[in-house]
Amino acid sequence: MFTFLLVIHAIVAAALVTVILMQRSEGGGLTSSGSPSGLMSARGAADFLTRATSVLAGAFILLSILLAFLAANRNATSVDTSLQRRAPAAAAAPAPTGQDALSDAARNAAAAAAPAQADNGVPLAR
Numbered sequence: 001m002f003t004f005l006l007v008i009h010a011i012v013a014a015a016l017v018t019v020i021l022m023q024r025s026e027g028g029g030l031t032s033s034g035s036p037s038g039l040m041s042a043r044g045a046a047d048f049l050t051r052a053t054s055v056l057a058g059a060f061i062l063l064s065i066l067l068a069f070l071a072a073n074r075n076a077t078s079v080d081t082s083l084q085r086r087a088p089a090a091a092a093a094p095a096p097t098g099q100d101a102l103s104d105a106a107r108n109a110a111a112a113a114a115p116a117q118a119d120n121g122v123p124l125a126r
Contacts, residue, residue: 002070009063016056023049 024046 012059016060019052
């Protein structure tokens with residue numbers, strides 16, 4: 001449901017930007033010369049674009065509030081939940097003894113402290 005509403009929100013946002021950019025500038029903008037015989041100079045088209053802008057703006061605001069409410073009430077404790085599904089790898093291996101235990105513990109601590117690096121120095125995604 002959340003993803004569906006997010007896609008609808010993006011479509012409404014794109015339509016709102018398009019409708020706003022199609023409207024004739026009231027103040028003249030950068031150019032003051034405009035053709036009065038253009039398609040957008042008709043009063044009916046201007047009324048339609050104004051009405052479409054207000055409807056799309058209202059839909060955008062309502063979808064924004066709804067998406068914020070749904071995001072706040074999700075059961076996720078973190079934004080990135082991809083690492084929570086991964087099982088710990090250390091639990092599957094048998095516990096080493098003696099000198100091997102010390103070197104393995106040091107290696108595991110160093111591996112946990114430093115992020116995985118690719119050859120070019122960019123951290124790898126886990």
